[in-house]
Structures are given as structure tokens and as C-alpha cells.
Amino acid sequence: MESGRQQNLVTSPHQLALAISLAMAVSASIAQAEEPASLEALKVEGDWIGNPTKEKAKTYPGSRTVIETDELQESGALNLEDALRSSPGIQVLDETGTGILPNIGLRGLNPLRSERLQMLVDGYPIAIGPYSNVGVSLFPVTLPSIDTVDIVRGGAAVHYGPNNVGGVLNLHTRAIPNDTAQTVQQRLTIADESGNALSDTYYRIGGFVNDSLGLQFQANIQSGDGFRDHSDTEVRNFIVDANYFLDDANELDLSLQYYDVEADLPGALSPSAYKQDRTQSQRPYDGYDADMVRGTLTWIYTPSNDLELEWRNFAHHADRTFFFGQDLSGGSWADPEADATHVADSPRVFDVWGTEPRLTLRQGIHTLTFGTRYVNEQVDFDVNRLELSSGSYADVRRWDSETNAVALYASDTLSLLNGRLQVTPGIRHENVRMDFYDERSDLSYSNNASETLPGLTIGLQASDSLYLFADAQRSLVPVQIAQVSRGGDVANETAWNQELGARWQFTPALGLSATLFRIDYEDQIQFNKATSEYENLGETRHEGAELGLDWQASSQLDLSLAYTYLDTEQLTGDNEGNELPNAPHDHFSASARYRYLQWTASLHAHYYSDSFSDAANTEEETANGDAGKLPSYTLINARLGRDIALSGGKNLNIGFAATNLTDEEYYFRGADVSPVGRVPAPGRAFILEGRLDF
Incomplete structure (x- = not known):
């Protein structure tokens, strides 16, 4: 790889840590001259x-995108x-x-699963x-049940x-x-x-039955086919929520969910x-069957504006x-051109529970x-x-595992310069x-993993229009x-994630953002299809720049642009010296x-440039399609909707949309x-x- 490609867009972890440490020292000296009474x-x-609001994201000390309700719906x-x-x-x-x-x-991190x-x-x-x-x-998530999407890439x-x-993707x-x-x-979605x-039916009813108790029920049923043969899909998603205020200081939040899915999977195709x-579909035996029962319970105790205890529990x-079909007569077991000799099934049963108490308190300039x-x-x-030939059925794998994980974390957000500068050192073990x-x-x-994970974030409201x-x-x-x-040379993975960015609100209607990022990965693991083993790629680097523009051109027209360069x-x-798989530059x-x-x-x-599909950076596609460069592609989606006000405060929204409007043909490698x-x-x-709110 050319030496120019190896230049760092962001400084090394040690350099950045040193720079941030110096900033903290300056901040601490400023803090000594400040009066705690200046806090709001x-x-x-x-x-x-x-x-998760767009306004809150503007002053978050890291790269963050919030997709709100109306954006999802429209x-x-x-x-x-x-x-x-x-x-x-x-x-x-x-x-x-x-x-x-x-x-x-x-x-540029592996998107598969x-x-x-x-x-x-x-x-x-x-x-x-x-x-x-x-x-x-x-x-266990369906789009109609989601209100807001919060994408936090750093910090x-x-x-x-x-x-x-x-980063962290939080679906609210x-x-x-x-x-x-x-x-x-x-x-109703119809593949051209x-x-x-594919039919998607959603129903929700909820509200507070009295001053203390709120209840909600959601049901989402999907039935039909995807865009390919052998893609019959059935989804059932039911959610019950409860919110109970014991008194002014104590709140309980409860959620219970049952999710069930059965689907045929069309799988990969040979190039021909x-x-x-x-x-x-060349994979007539591939399918998927899953269900989950999950529950969460949160107790929130807020005796004052300066103290909150939150105890989260989940199971x-x-x-x-x-x-999935397998050809065990020779060659690759998953070659789509081969006839399956066997059909395998891989049941996984998970019983998981966790508990997480968290205390947040404010003392002077410290949170x-x-x-x-x-x-x-x-x-x-x-x-x-x-x-298939004999009808014999046998178990080939019986694995059991138990994982016990304990995490401890602490942070201190120092609010300086009358709240315009916030410095948060933290540590997680x-x-x-x-x-x-x-x-x-x-x-x-x-396998034992014991890691101490430090972190530091700095956010500065440099002016009314500029946030760094x-x-x-x-x-x-x-x-x-x-x-x-599967064996192989694998180890626990660790990485440094670093960012340097700014947001400018030039006018109330026009905002710009820019972020430089770098990820230094140690011991990154990838699956090698040729050997059917996981292997350690060792150290890898991801760096680039993210640019964004949001412009309310008029009271009727909103425009936004976003560009990411990735190396x-x-x-x-x-x-x-090779690039990582599934990591397009643009x-x-x-x-x-x-x-x-x-109306x-x-x-x-959306445009994505081409990328490699394997760690060896294979240019020419192999005969069976298991490696080779992935093409660039452009997707265009459009929607037209209308709100219709009905009597009694009801509102009906009807819409027509076209996804991949230009019918762009593109693909990725098997998974x-x-x-x-x-x-x-x-x-x-x-x-x-159509959606009716009443």
C-alpha cells in the first residue's frame, strides 16, 4: 500500500490521550476559579x-445521529x-x-450479522x-414498534x-x-x-389509566414473501409495557415481549x-425458526434533581x-451449484439474565x-x-457453555466555563x-477476559453556533x-476508538458537522471461508472523515447531505497492507x-463505492462466487404521503413508496x-x- 495511504487522519491513541490530558489540566485550573453556583x-x-433528540445530539461530545419518528414514518x-x-x-x-x-x-467493521x-x-x-x-x-425488532433510532459512533x-x-445503536x-x-x-410491500x-399489520393501544399507572400493548404481524423465491416469512411480535409511579421519587418501568419468526432463506447464488x-434460489433446504421471550424491569429513584439511582434488570x-443444505461428497459444502447430500439444523437455546444498578449524582461542577x-x-x-439418501438423523455437535460477566464503570463529568466546557474521564473494567x-x-x-478500558470525552460550546x-x-x-x-488462532479483541469533530449552526436553518475518526484494532478476528475457521487478522486500522449538512431551505423544504470517507x-x-472486507471507501x-x-x-x-469481500483482497471473482470484488451501487427511495383529518381528532395517513426506484442490481458475498x-x-x-391514529 502506498505510503500516502498510511497517513493518519487522526493522531495515535497516545498522542490524543496526551492532548486531552493537557486540556484536562487547563480545565482543572479554570475550575478552581469558578463558582459552583453558576451551574443551571x-x-x-x-x-x-x-x-434521543436532534437538539440533544447537537451537544453530545461525539459523533451521533438521531432519526426521529416522522423521519422513520416518511x-x-x-x-x-x-x-x-x-x-x-x-x-x-x-x-x-x-x-x-x-x-x-x-x-468499515464487518456488517455480517x-x-x-x-x-x-x-x-x-x-x-x-x-x-x-x-x-x-x-x-426481535420490527420497524412499526420503533419510535426513534439513536446512533452513537463514539464516546x-x-x-x-x-x-x-x-458504536452503539439504541432503538427506542x-x-x-x-x-x-x-x-x-x-x-403491503410488492417486489417488482x-x-x-409481504403484508405488515401493526396495532397499538396505550395510555395512563390513572395518575400513576400507564399501560400499552403492541402487536405486529408480518406474513408473505421477500423479493426472491423460497422466502416465505411469518413474524409475530407482541409487546406489553407498563409505567408505574409509586410516588414523586420512585418509578417502575416494565416491558414483556414475545417474538416469533419462521422463514425460508433463499441463500446465495452462483455467479451464473x-x-x-x-x-x-439454489438453497431449497435453508430456513430459519426462532422465538424469544424477554422481559425488562427498571426502578428509577430520584429523591432530588442532583441524584438518580437507576436499577435495570433484564432476562x-x-x-x-x-x-441448511450441505454437500458432503467433496468440494465446498455450501457450493450453490452442488446438490445437497445432507440437511443440517443448528438449534441454539439461550437463557440470559442481567442486572445493572447505576448511580448518578451531581456535586458542584462534578456529575x-x-x-x-x-x-x-x-x-x-x-x-x-x-x-437425505438414507433418512438417518444424527447429532454431530453437543456444546454447552456458561458465561459470567461482571463490569464496573465510573465517570466524572466536569462542567466548566459556566457549563460551556464538559470534560468526562471514565474507566470501565x-x-x-x-x-x-x-x-x-x-x-x-x-476463556477469561479481564480488561481495563479507559475513556475520555471533551465537549466545548465554543460559541453560540460552534460546538467542538x-x-x-x-x-x-x-x-x-x-x-x-472451531479452534484457530483467536484471542479477545480490543480496540481504541478516537474522534475529533465540530458542529456549526451557521443559521437556525443551516447546520454542518465534521468528524475525523480512527479505530486501532488489536487481534481482530475474521471467518476464513476456505478453511472454515476463525483467524486472527492481528492489528487493523480504520480511519476517515464524516461530513453532514442539514438545511431547512424553507418552511416546506428540508434538505440533508452526508458523506463518509473510509480507509x-x-x-x-x-x-x-490489504484493505478490510466489506469496507467501501465512499x-x-x-x-x-x-x-x-x-401532503x-x-x-x-445513497451511493456506496466498491469494496473487497475477503481479507486477501481478491479482485477477480472466483468460479463459485465465494470471493471477488463487490460492485458499487446507488439506491434511490421515494415516498408520497397525505394526512387526512377525520372527526373526533382522528388522523389517517396514506402513503405510496418505491424503494430502489431505479432497480439497481447489486450483491454481497454469502453469509x-x-x-x-x-x-x-x-x-x-x-x-x-395506511396508518390511523385515534
């Missing part, structure tokens, strides 16, 4: 990130993944078009195994871990309304190429089959199984946060195999022990069950929303149970939807 009488927030997005594309640094590989198995990556991203729902981890199985192979590692190298579900309200929504249709008909029982979390995960990790047992071979293995920030934090990803079991490099190992997004009377029209365009070949991304689809 605000209520402390136990959630360090704060409320985006015309095919699914939740599609709605995230406008955010800087995000890459989405849409495997199904139905949103049941998201592949989301940030800043969203395994490099800390995904939360209402602040709770949603991964099927928050420590032992961070890949989102079960995603959150101390308070939200582990697996937050790329619909809150209980003060007055009883109901929503009925119906959506195949004519397949893709060119013949990209909507077909889930999850059962998910992939079914102190202390927290601890304990998580226990018990997992049955099996594989069975059916031989993770201690993770995983005990693994293979019943068939009587093999046992233990810098942050540097260290993150941990423990070795995963699948990595332990990645493998710094050690056999592929030293990502450009443009959005426009126009309102006229009761709203929106248009979104998970179908790792060989091209996976077609969704072509053009039309969406008809």
Missing part, C-alpha cells in the same frame, strides 16, 4: 447519552436496515428484504448472547459495553402516551421483479445463476435454529456516575444432520469468564462461542423532504449458513401503507 438547576440523567424505507442508510459511516447488507436478519456495520455493533432496545442489550454471541442471529464505550468498537420503542391513544397500520408480496435470474429465553453489571448466559449450542464443554469429545475449555468535541475510548469484544469451538488496512499477518447520502398542505414527499439517494456465492440485494419494490 437541571435534573441529572442516569442515561449518560441523554434523550422515509419510505423497506425495513429498519434501509432506514439507517442516511446515517454517516453505516453500511447495510440487506440479506432478506424483510428485516429479520440485519447486517449492519459502522466505519451486525456483530461489530452494540445494539440496544430502550437501553437494554438485544444480542442473543450479549457477551458470548454478539452476532444478531435473532433480531459511549465506558458506559455501554462490551462490543461497542463501532414507542412510549406510553399520556392520554389513551390507538394506532392501526397496514403495509418477482411480484412477491445470478446472471440468469437473481430472484431464484430472555431464546430458541433459534438455522436449517459522577458509578455502575456495575452482572450478566449470566447459559447456552446449548448443537448441530444435527439428516442424510470487564471481567468475562466463559466455560465451554463439548459433550461428544469430552473437551472442556475456559474529542474523545478516545478503549473497547473489548470477548472471544465468541463459535470462535472457541482501512490490515497492519499485520499474511494480508498485511458513502454518500442525500435526502429531501417537501411538505405542502397535507409530504420525500426522496433519498452464515450460505457462505459461498452472491447474495442478491432487494430490487425495486412498491409499498402501499
Whole structure:
């Protein structure tokens, strides 16, 4: 790689830490001359990130994007993944078009199964195994139940871990309304190429039954097909929420959910089959069956504006199984051109519970946060195999594991210069022990991860229109069950995430943002399809720049632009000097929303440059499609909607949308149970939807 490509866009962790330390020393001297009485009488927030609003994001000391309710509703997005594309640094590989198995990556980190991203729902981890199985192979989230999306790319590692190298994606579900309200929504998605249709029905009722108790019920049912053959999908998602105020100081929040999905998976295609008909399937035995029962309980105690104790508790029982065809007669078992000799199923049963008390208090210029979390995960990790010729059925894998994880963290936000400068040093310590047992071979293995993870964020309101920030934090990803079991040279992963950025509000209608970022990864792990093992790539680097513009051109027209430049490099190992897989250099997004009377029209365009699909940076596509460069592509989504006021305060919104309007054909490489070949991304689809609020 050329020496010019190796220049750092952001300084090294040590240089940045030194610069921030100097800034802290200056801040401390300023603090000695300040009067604590200059602080505003605000209520402390136990959630360090704060409320998910665009206004709050403007003064967050890190790169952050908030997608609010109206943007989600009016985006015309095919699914939740599609709605995230406008955010800087995000890459989405849409495997199904139905949103049941998201592949989301940030800043060049592997997007497959969203395994490099800390995904939360209402602040709770949603991964099927928050420590032992961070890949989102079960995603109990549907788009209609989401109210706001909060994407925090930096500065959150101390308070939200582990697996937050790329950042934190927090999905906020619909809150209980003060007055009883109901929503009925119906959506029909029709794939242009195949004519397949997917129905999405949503209902919500909620409100406060008295001054103390609020209740809410949500139901979301999806049924139909994705855009390809062999893609029948059935989803059931039911959520019950309760909010109870015991008194002025004590609040309880409860949520119970049942999620169930059954789906056929069309899988990858050989290059020749893709060119013949990209909507077909060569994987007739591939399927997916999963369900989850999960619950959360939060107690919030706020005796004063300067003190908050929040005790969060969560648990889930999850059962998910992939079914997949295998050719065990020779060659690659997943070659889409080969006839399957066996059908395997891989049931995973997870029982997870965790508890996390967190205390936040303010003393003078200090806002102190202390927290601890304990998580226990018990997992049955099996594989069975059916031989098609004989009908014999046998177990081939019987793994059991238990993970115990304890985290301790603390931070101190110093409010200086009358609140215009905030400096937050923090530290997190993770201690993770995983005990693994293979019943068939009587093999046992233990992995211990004990890491101290420092962090520092600085935010400065330099003027009424200019906000500056810098942050540097260290993150941990423990070795995963699948990595332990397959052997190979793997170790716990750690990384430094650093940012330097600014936001300018030139006028009330025009705002700009710019962020330089760098991720220094140690011991990054990737799956090698050729050897069917996980391997340690060693040190890797991700760096680049994110630019954003938001302009309210008039009272009717909103415009936004976003651009991300990304440069990645493998710094050690056999592929030293190569780029990382699935890491396009350029990502450009443009959005426009126009309102006229009761009508709203929106248009979104997204461009991604080409990228490599393997660590070896294979240029020419292999015969079976398991490696080769991925093409660049441009997506355009459009929606036209109208609000219709009805009697009794009811409102009806009807909309028509077209996703991938130009029918761009693009693909990525195989994933998970179908790792060989091209996976077609969704072509053009039309969406008809109606929503009644009353």
C-alpha cells in the first residue's frame, strides 16, 4: 500500500490521550476559579447519552445521529436496515428484504450479522448472547414498534459495553402516551421483479389509566414473501409495557415481549445463476425458526434533581435454529451449484439474565456516575444432520457453555466555563469468564477476559453556533462461542476508538458537522471461508472523515447531505497492507423532504463505492462466487404521503413508496449458513401503507 495511504487522519491513541490530558489540566485550573453556583438547576440523567433528540445530539461530545419518528414514518424505507442508510459511516447488507436478519456495520467493521455493533432496545442489550454471541442471529425488532433510532459512533464505550468498537445503536420503542391513544397500520410491500408480496399489520393501544399507572400493548404481524423465491416469512411480535409511579421519587418501568419468526432463506447464488435470474434460489433446504421471550424491569429513584439511582434488570429465553443444505461428497459444502447430500439444523437455546444498578449524582461542577453489571448466559449450542439418501438423523455437535460477566464503570463529568466546557474521564473494567464443554469429545475449555478500558470525552460550546468535541475510548469484544469451538488462532479483541469533530449552526436553518475518526484494532478476528475457521487478522486500522449538512431551505423544504470517507488496512499477518472486507471507501447520502398542505414527499439517494469481500483482497471473482470484488451501487427511495383529518381528532395517513426506484442490481458475498456465492440485494419494490391514529 502506498505510503500516502498510511497517513493518519487522526493522531495515535497516545498522542490524543496526551492532548486531552493537557486540556484536562487547563480545565482543572479554570475550575478552581469558578463558582459552583453558576451551574443551571437541571435534573441529572442516569442515561449518560441523554434523550434521543436532534437538539440533544447537537451537544453530545461525539459523533451521533438521531432519526426521529416522522423521519422513520416518511422515509419510505423497506425495513429498519434501509432506514439507517442516511446515517454517516453505516453500511447495510440487506440479506432478506424483510428485516429479520440485519447486517449492519459502522466505519468499515464487518456488517455480517451486525456483530461489530452494540445494539440496544430502550437501553437494554438485544444480542442473543450479549457477551458470548454478539452476532444478531435473532433480531426481535420490527420497524412499526420503533419510535426513534439513536446512533452513537463514539464516546459511549465506558458506559455501554462490551462490543461497542463501532458504536452503539439504541432503538427506542414507542412510549406510553399520556392520554389513551390507538394506532392501526397496514403495509403491503410488492417486489417488482418477482411480484412477491409481504403484508405488515401493526396495532397499538396505550395510555395512563390513572395518575400513576400507564399501560400499552403492541402487536405486529408480518406474513408473505421477500423479493426472491423460497422466502416465505411469518413474524409475530407482541409487546406489553407498563409505567408505574409509586410516588414523586420512585418509578417502575416494565416491558414483556414475545417474538416469533419462521422463514425460508433463499441463500446465495452462483455467479451464473445470478446472471440468469437473481430472484431464484439454489438453497431449497435453508430456513430459519426462532422465538424469544424477554422481559425488562427498571426502578428509577430520584429523591432530588442532583441524584438518580437507576436499577435495570433484564432476562430472555431464546430458541433459534438455522436449517441448511450441505454437500458432503467433496468440494465446498455450501457450493450453490452442488446438490445437497445432507440437511443440517443448528438449534441454539439461550437463557440470559442481567442486572445493572447505576448511580448518578451531581456535586458542584462534578456529575459522577458509578455502575456495575452482572450478566449470566447459559447456552446449548448443537448441530444435527439428516442424510437425505438414507433418512438417518444424527447429532454431530453437543456444546454447552456458561458465561459470567461482571463490569464496573465510573465517570466524572466536569462542567466548566459556566457549563460551556464538559470534560468526562471514565474507566470501565470487564471481567468475562466463559466455560465451554463439548459433550461428544469430552473437551472442556475456559476463556477469561479481564480488561481495563479507559475513556475520555471533551465537549466545548465554543460559541453560540460552534460546538467542538474529542474523545478516545478503549473497547473489548470477548472471544465468541463459535470462535472457541472451531479452534484457530483467536484471542479477545480490543480496540481504541478516537474522534475529533465540530458542529456549526451557521443559521437556525443551516447546520454542518465534521468528524475525523480512527479505530486501532488489536487481534481482530475474521471467518476464513476456505478453511472454515476463525483467524486472527492481528492489528487493523480504520480511519476517515464524516461530513453532514442539514438545511431547512424553507418552511416546506428540508434538505440533508452526508458523506463518509473510509480507509482501512490490515497492519499485520499474511494480508498485511490489504484493505478490510466489506469496507467501501465512499458513502454518500442525500435526502429531501417537501411538505405542502397535507401532503409530504420525500426522496433519498445513497451511493456506496466498491469494496473487497475477503481479507486477501481478491479482485477477480472466483468460479463459485465465494470471493471477488463487490460492485458499487446507488439506491434511490421515494415516498408520497397525505394526512387526512377525520372527526373526533382522528388522523389517517396514506402513503405510496418505491424503494430502489431505479432497480439497481447489486450483491454481497454469502453469509452464515450460505457462505459461498452472491447474495442478491432487494430490487425495486412498491409499498402501499395506511396508518390511523385515534
